[in-house]
Amino acid sequence: MEFCPTCGNMLQYEMRIPARFFCRTCPYVCPLLPKVSIRRGVQLENKEPTPIAVGEKSVGPTTDAPCPKCSHGKAAFHQMQTRSADEPMTIFYKCLNHSCGHQWRED
Template sequence: MEFCPTCGILLQFELPYMGRPARFFCPTCPYVSHMESKVKIKRRQHLVKKEIEPIFSKEDMKNAPTTEATCPKCRFGKAAFQQIQIRSADEPMSTFYKCLNEHCGEQWRED
């Protein structure tokens, strides 16, 4: 998006017409900005992959309530759970589970 440097209004785009190059123009004042025929990339921004935070921290596991839920990975019958509202208020809460089998630790959710 480009804005007019004189009045601050969003510039409109006009396609090339009868030999005139493409341009941005201001609908309220006489400002016009002609576009170059070649686009130059000034710098590239490398995205940094963020680490995903776990649903259950070590402190949460100490006080987390448990329930009889079957782990989809190891079929163990107990899991810790936590309910979190991740969508709008009129939607039901999401329940996150963590398997209590010390060799598994699988996490899953039910909406």
């Protein structure tokens, strides 16, 4: 869509030779060239993905949630919408005890 630089209304397209855009409100007319010119944009570069977790180290937030398997008091968590939008989010936990690493969820 193109808009009139004078009054801001949407321009109408008219197929005639040469084709043109025109404004129904004011006398603005923009003739279209018969040739199309392609402008080259900026070249995109491949980027390395950013790691979310490095090794055993958890990047996410932690909370005081007891593990149901080993009763360790700290766990990392993240939330995700697994059901419809009017339902609460599901919380996924991972025990921060290195020998346990148990994962569980709360619906």
